[in-house]
Amino acid sequence: MTSSQPPVESSYPDRAFRSPAGMVGGVLLLGLAVWLGGDAILRGEGRTPWFAVAWLLLVLPLVVAFTLRPVVLAGERRVRVRNPFRTIDVPWASVDEFRAAYSTELVTEDGTKYPMWAVPVSLRQRKRANRQQMKLARASAKGENPQGEVKLAQVDQTIRELRLLCEHHAGSPGTKGEVAIRWAYEIMAPAAVGAVLLAVLFALG
Structure with a gap:
């Protein structure tokens, strides 16, 4: 069963998992959008500034x-998954599994799946880790002493850490409860305003 309101009491120590590449790309895209949009607002003529305002209202929240x-x-009582348009709070006792195939997802006990946008899957990293593992296995089979250790792909390392945290916290007091979902209206509202304004401007010609 899910609830539309986030829990009142929750504890979130500094165990945050996110994509550094995504953050860097986001900052660059924001800078580019503000630069182009700001230039159009300051120097544009006619309806160009209005188009720029509408475009920024739409694009910036989405970026x-x-x-x-x-x-x-990852907190003491629950795990919070913050995706582009909603935030999902899942008590540890309600978590069934963390998975990573072509995308990562949290699976609850009732079988509901929630994607985790913050933990992207890199097939290139996985292939590199698999090649290293096969190389060490061949060396061990030949009786050689393999040097180094297998490094998991970042996504697999993150999934393993989340599984360990789940095993550690699932039986603790205060980890039971309902899944809570909150929609990101602070993102959706300005983007919707920008989209409507763009539609009006295009309709006016």
Whole structure:
């Protein structure tokens, strides 16, 4: 069962999992959008400034939503998955599994799946880790003493850490409860305003 309101009491220590590449890309995109949009507002003629304002209202929240906003926060009582347009709070006792195939997801006990945008899957990293593992295995089979150790891909390391945290906290007091979902209206509202304003401007010609 899910609730539309976030829990009142929750504890989130500094265990945050997010994509550094996504954050860097988001900052660059925001800077580019503000530069181009600001130039159009200051120097544009006719309806150009209005188009620029509408474009910024639409684009900036979406860039923030898909690059800077996603994060997975591991707390003492629950795990918080913050995706582009909603935040999901799942008590540890309600978590069934963390998975990573072509995308990562949290699966609850009732089978509901929630994607984790903050933990992207890199097939290139996985292939590199698999090649290293096979190389060490061949060396061990030949009786050689393999040098180094297998490094998991970042996504697999994160999934393993989340599983360990779940095992550690799931039986603790205060980790039971309902899944709470909150929609990111602070992102959706300005983007919707920008989209409507763009539609009106295009309709006016």
